[in-house]
Amino acid sequence: MTEKETQLAKLTQIQAEALSALAKVTDTAALEAWRVTHLGRSSAVMGVFSSMAGMDKELRPVMGKAANEVRQTLEHALEEKRQVLEAEALQQALETETLDVTLPGRPVTRGRLHPLTQVLRRITQIFGDMGFQVYPSPEVETDDYNFTYLNMPPYHPARDMWDTFYTKTEGVLLRTHTSPGQIRVMRARAPEPIRAILPGATMRYEQLSARSEIEFAQVEVLVVGKQVSFAELKGTLDDFARRLFGEEARTRLRPSHFPFTEPSAEFDVGCFVCNGAGCPVCKETGWLEILGCGMVHPVVLEYGGYDPAVYSGFAAGMGIDRSTLMRYRIDDIRHFRNNDVRFLRQF
């Protein structure tokens, strides 16, 4: 056997022994030990490189090449093994690390808007998209703004429609509706056209019960311009109803009377609880009364500073409490201002 053959055989053996040792490795610690033994500084392969200095000149390149091949083979095998072991380890981890996914999550203390604010925002947004802007107005009003300027002079029979809280200050009362805001926004804006919505608290002298409140939120809608028509009132409300209650919402206008509008109407939507079949929510009628509306009365336009011969407009007023009540089928209107957390946290 030549020197060369002997040396090459030795290399072959080194490789074979190393690979067979690798085959027995089953964890990453053993793999590291294997690397130190078979590829470390004092490994057999590295010993071949350091022993080359004493070899024949012709032999050196041959042996160098062969030793390199062995080293690369072992390194490659090491990498392969590492990947296998890591995959196994991951697999095992995935199999053993399990949670009880039914345990409750860590509670985050979430804040909430009051349901009345939520519904009001929805309404404000819908009208906002149609170019209406919010106009704030006071909750304590004068008799003039609440009644007289709205075409209800003292002792007008229509004043009976609102059970009023009067104050001990002469001529001052708690507004019974958001309509006095109509006069305020008109006086602020005349002679510009108006598209305003006026939300706010209103008060009425009622006996407190599940169905009636002494304080409740309303929102008023007002349009003033030249040649505003009843058809536009209808179209605006129809669009509003479809966006609030859904594409399929049925609507109707029904004659009514308010001193500050003429013609006046009630706006009804098909009952979304029973779909018109009749239920206690709609009092067996299949319709829900959503808001009162009409064309702004000439006297009101005049008090607002608009010439009724030139300008016209429409107005609508809706109760937020009542529509929220209907929407969520809430059994008692007093829940809104009792602020019971068991009620509030459902929204």
Place this chain on the structure above:
Amino acid sequence: MKLPLSWLNDYVDIHDLDIESLAKVMTMVGLEVEEIRLVGLGMPRGDQHEFKYTGLSWPAEKFVVAQIDEVLPHPNADRLVLCRVQDGTGETIVLTGAPNLYPFKDQGPLAQPLKVAYVREGAVLYDGHQPGRKLMTLKKMKIRGVESSSMICSEKELGISDEHEGVIILDDDAPTGMPLADYMGDAVFDVDTLPNMVRDASVLGMAREVSAALGKPLHEPDASLEMTGPPIQGRAAIEIKDPELNPRFVLGLIEGVTVQPSPYWVRRRLNLAGMRPINCIVDATNYVMLELGEPLHAFDYDFLIKRANDGHPTIITRTARPGETLTTLDGVTHQLDPEMELVTDTAGPLSLAGVMGGEESEVSLDTINVLLEGASWNFINIRKTVSKLKINSEAAYRFSRGVHPALAEAGVRLCLKRMAAWGGGQVAQGLIDNYPNPPADPVITLSADWVNQSLGTDISVQEMADILERLAFICEVEGDTITAHTPPHRLDINEGLIGRADLLEEISRIYGYDKIPSRRLDQPLPPQIIDPVLLMQETTRDLLVNLGLQELVAYRMTSPEREARRFPPEYDGPYEEYLEIQNPITVERRVMRRSILATMLEILEYNSHLDRRLAFFEIGPVFLPVDGQQLPNEKLMLSIGLTGLRDLPYWAEGEPPWMDFYDLKGVLEGLLMGLHVDHVAYRAAVHPSLHPGKTAEILIDGKVAGVMGELHPLVKANYELNEPPVYLAEINLAPVLAAARILFDVEAVPTYPPVLEDLAVVVDETVPAAEVEAVIRQGGGENLTKVQLFDIYRGQQVGQGKKSLAFSLTYVAPDRTLTDKDVGKLRKRIITLLDQELGAVLRS
């Protein structure tokens, strides 16, 4: 008003409409049908109805007209009789205890059989012996040995009225064997009359609307009247003191009447319409009021003669004299005031004009001659009287909304006719009619083009005129223009521009709101205005919600005592003037609130046992009366209330700690940072509701904008609250929202790396942390970009009365990387300054 359909049908033919369709037609012209009570008629077909139905149907096979041919005694009972009855199919014996049949007992076969309402076995009807309306099924039964399977009915059993004293005796011409529903089946509409449509608080008024809506003819009641008695002229006189208050007064006279029950159909109609039948004279006045809408009043003529010392009575209408009283026919004695209008004679008050008659001059069973009043009154005056005396009546209901004077005469004529028909007697010739103040029935001119433009319709001028004429307007059409004359039964139509709006409503109502097209707004968009306060108010809500708080909406009405609970018991603060409510619903809600903190405390109290963590806020006004100003200031406030656990309890961890002062401060800092309010400072302060050592004022630009702190233990004891301390903030929102910035500077993200280092200094316990931080910032200059306190230490290592504050500092320069040397210089400056300003020493 309760409208029996059979009555409506007298004036407009509605036979071809089912009940449901008729109710829809009425609702869509403004006569809202709130409930339909069936009194015999069947439910309309179909299973979807738009109205609430109550009452009883009378199926034809169970309910018929029958006749009693003979009334026999019961062999074993005195209070029962046996009736030999024919129901069209044969003869049966029916057992009954009706007292109104006793007089016919033992008379043998009756010459004139009695017509009755008869029901057969199995019929479902109301139980006459139970209070209210309870249904029962008629079964075969044996009473004292006699078997009976059918029944002769009272009004109560059929649902006509609550009358159960005897059975109904029908008019003699009722056809035996006819289904009862065909003979007198009815339905009663409960119609909600709109305030401007009091003209329709009458059967004829409603019939006119229905006829207009359906385009059917209106059959007005026949008012032809035979006046055969001696003339009325000279036998009574009228004197009107104030034609403004009493525009018209009409008197008629009928002599020789018999005050007896009205015919059955009249009593039945009155019952169905909700009025109790009394006698034919009173019934006639009520019947005509319901028919035409004109309230009438009948006087005993002879009583008036007696009061006039046997002379001819003079009716004087005038306002009450000071101290005058009147006892109305409900037995109540009223103190009158000089604004109240009266009907009097020379001897004194007779009745409260337009409201209620006096007790004394009322028609009685002995009355023979009747003087009948039909008048017209000023509705505002009647309204004042009614609200002052807290009295109401069918007459007052109508007169306080305005009844046209023309109806006074029409009502008197029709009523005299009805009295003669139902009570006999002779109607005196002529009427005494004093009519000093006829209204001007407005004539309105409007163009069809204007109507169409206002409605968005395309209605022809002719159709508009037709609609108005169906409502009894008299119209002239010339080209595009209609001139409409208001009919003499309406007071709700005005002159000029308002009159045009009135007619617009009439045309659109009868044309049908459902036929008016639906169109999107075709108007120029108004100037769009930004309201920063509103915008920031909503941002405030969102920020506080994001910070984990629940929003509240609260009552404005409260009481001073409730608000006083927010102070310690011995607190003696300045007097607070409240806006007081004149007619509060309860003493607990008799003023408008001044303190949003008081509201918050009440809501925390209400919820204290409902949840272990409460975190609330409310945005709303408080109401502060201001001298010399009519309306109070509505000051927009924000309140925050925190109490209980910091976090919600969680299974993997122990009990979370309670919230403290700094939880509240964190919320406020989060809010003010979110609003981009600069120049915020907190300063120790005192507030009567708060713990003196744990209270801070919130300053914005050096001005106090609010207060925050822990609830004072003495105040806490005023409320039923749990053990954890309560933290409150009360903030005047206006200055906060004004300081909030919609547009704010955004600093460039630094390109060069920051240098971080910690700095711990020991200062006296009394030195506020904010001052230390300020000095550090001053010393660090513009390259010191962040100063964050991360630890406070008190203990032996720093000595008694001292504390160590540890800050983490961040240095960045915008234009270069800072070197250790740069930072070292800054650090030295800070330490020197801390020493100079605060006597602080570096903690080694």
